Amino acid sequence: MTTESIVILGGSFAGLSAAHYVIRHVLPQLPKKDGTTYAVTLVNPSKDFYWRIAGPRAIVSQELMPSSKYIYPIEPAFAYAKDQFKFVQGTATHVDAAGQTVSVTTPDNQQVQIPYIALVVATGVTTASPLFTLKADSADFVSQKAAFQKALATAKTVVIGGGGPVAVESAGEIAEVLNGKPGWFASAPKNPKAKVTVVSGDKKLLPILRESISNTAEKYLNRLGADVIYNTKVVGTTIENGKTIVKLSDDKTIEADIYLDATGVRPNTSFLPKEWLDNRNRVACDPKTLRVTASPRVYAVGDVGSYTRGGVMDQANALPVALTNLKTDLIAHLSGKEPGPDRHYTADLRESQIVPIGTQKGVGAFGGNKVPSQMVWLIKGRDYMISQLAQATLDGAGYKKEGKWKPEPATAKVGLSSG
Ligand SMILES: Cc1cc2nc3c(=O)[nH]c(=O)nc-3n(C[C@H](O)[C@H](O)[C@H](O)COP(=O)(O)OP(=O)(O)OC[C@H]3O[C@@H](n4cnc5c(N)ncnc54)[C@H](O)[C@@H]3O)c2cc1C
Incomplete structure (x- = not known):
């Protein structure tokens, strides 16, 4: 029995969500092939997920924001899928696009080669301050x-x-x-x-x-x-x-x-082929299908992608699009049939940002509407959304259902490529 992998690079907001989505909605729909199983391999430098949103309070006080509230182990969140999920602690250092293989360095300095049948890049960004x-x-x-x-x-x-x-x-x-x-x-x-x-x-x-x-x-x-x-x-x-x-x-x-x-962020893309990147060193992907057009069956999700202005809210719109198109391409590749229709992403550019200012006040807007200070406190100022969303993000709770979508005519026949 051989196992072929959908490899996901990065185990934070986007990568964890992608892993749950693929396990639940892509793997079960792939055509059966004798002697072959399909699985997700998630690569992340840390064994833990960091609730980065709480960063501003976490830097000032262990009492106000204990580390147990913003650091969570990744692997237990995938216990439900143990035969279809493999976690590799390590850092991707190179992608061989022609050979469809990722090189990974593990914490004990071992070099591991991981072949992929589809690749999801979710390596995000590094902040100017190491504290975040x-x-x-x-x-x-x-x-x-x-x-x-x-x-x-x-x-x-x-x-x-x-x-x-x-x-x-x-x-x-x-x-x-x-x-x-x-x-x-x-x-x-x-x-x-x-x-x-x-x-x-x-x-x-x-x-x-x-x-x-x-x-x-x-x-x-x-x-x-x-x-x-x-x-x-x-x-x-x-x-x-x-x-x-x-x-x-x-x-x-x-x-x-x-x-x-706190002046900005830098995308984590130095290990990727240069032709996959745009002029801001983000992963250049089609703004509608989120395919990385430079290489077959490669997709970008989260802040690393050229399609987004960043933030976790946008991921809920983008991630199912990228991964539906991944599924379409992979089914076509494995079955040799014409790919099904594409799913398209549309950026929601309405004024949306919620900003606590201390533990009592805050400002913000959502969907173009101003959010009053008390509401900012209720949504985010209390605990930086940990009680509502941290465990849910780790568990992929928002992706239990595949959701409905409107098919678009296919724009690429990447599924039939020989790559
Ligand atoms: C302090 C702070 C507060 C924020 N607050 C909010 C907020 O309130 N609301 C909001 O919407 N957004 C907020 N953001 C932005 C939000 O954190 C990002 O949108 C989110 O982290 C992006 O998620 P991501 O998974 O795309 O990337 P990241 O969170 O950057 O994660 C990338 C992952 O990939 C891993 N990685 C990096 N390089 C490699 C490699 N070579 N190989 C394998 N893995 C790799 C990283 O270690 C990391 O685990 C905040 C950001 C900061 C810094």
């Missing part, structure tokens, strides 16, 4: 946060680079933990212990939200003792006498006890 990206060992990751919290406890000046949601949420958490919770109607803390400064390269915070919401975000930061500098970028940092000298694009500098870089 779990590399391999979650114990190291938690210790890193403990060291940050120790330094934070005595900090008098904190600078946060960036004006997006990670910067704003982090500034809120840091300012509240240092300066305390203000009175409900206070506009600033009475005796702030620390000066927290957000350096935003843009003319407003939270670029995808309307200006009035961004202004409210600044007001909520101010009440916690955090100020914002606009139209200014952090251009470099140096360490002098235990302080971080933060250099700004207007030639000024700020001396900080702590600098937190």
Whole structure:
């Protein structure tokens, strides 16, 4: 008996969901072939899944956000599919597109070759600050946060680079933990212990939200003792006498006890063939079918894909599309028949972002409608959605059903390729 693998690279929001989806809705529908079984192989550098959404609170306090709430072991979530699921702890280092094989380095430095009949790239992004990206060992990751919290406890000046949601949420958490919770109607803390400064390269915070919401975000930061500098970028940092000298694009500098870089992310794609990437080093995929057009039966899901502006909400729309097309292509490839119709993805570009600012307030919009502060707290500010969604994400609860979709005429006959 031989086992052929649908290989999924990356075991976070997108990769875990893809693995559940393929086990439930793709493997059972593949044509039977004597002597061959099909399975999912999931490759991830860590044995654990990190609930990254809670990152801003996890960096400030182990009491407010214990590691047991944001680190979850991956393998138990697939106990229901043990003959159809294999977990490989390791990092993909190379993909041989012609040979349809992935090279993986394991934590003990073994090189493993994994052949695939279909490949899903879900390797996501690395944040500028290591505090928000779990590399391999979650114990190291938690210790890193403990060291940050120790330094934070005595900090008098904190600078946060960036004006997006990670910067704003982090500034809120840091300012509240240092300066305390203000009175409900206070506009600033009475005796702030620390000066927290957000350096935003843009003319407003939270670029995808309307200006009035961004202004409210600044007001909520101010009440916690955090100020914002606009139209200014952090251009470099140096360490002098235990302080971080933060250099700004207007030639000024700020001396900080702590600098937190929340300026953006870099896609994890350096191991992929260059012809699979776009000019932002994302995996270039067809914006409708999410196929990686450079190679047969390769798909991108999650933040690594060229189709998305990022975030986990978009994955619920995109993932079933990519994996339905994977199923179509694979059935055609294995049966030698014409592929069925395509499924298409449409980006939902309405104003949607929910941003807690400390444990009491927050701003946001959903589906183009403004979300009041209390609702932001209810949805996300309480526990960064852990109680509603963390275990459900790990278990693929949102993908128990395949769901209905409208077939589109097939755009590619990749299923019949000899690759
Ligand atoms: C602090 C913070 C807060 C956020 N809050 C929100 C929020 O509230 N709402 C929201 O919608 N989005 C939020 N986001 C964005 C959200 O976290 C991302 O959209 C999400 O993590 C993307 O999931 P992903 O699975 O595509 O990629 P990632 O989460 O980046 O995961 C990629 C996985 O691939 C693995 N990997 C990397 N390289 C390799 C390799 N070579 N081989 C094998 N595996 C590899 C990684 O280790 C990781 O496990 C936040 C992001 C941050 C940083």
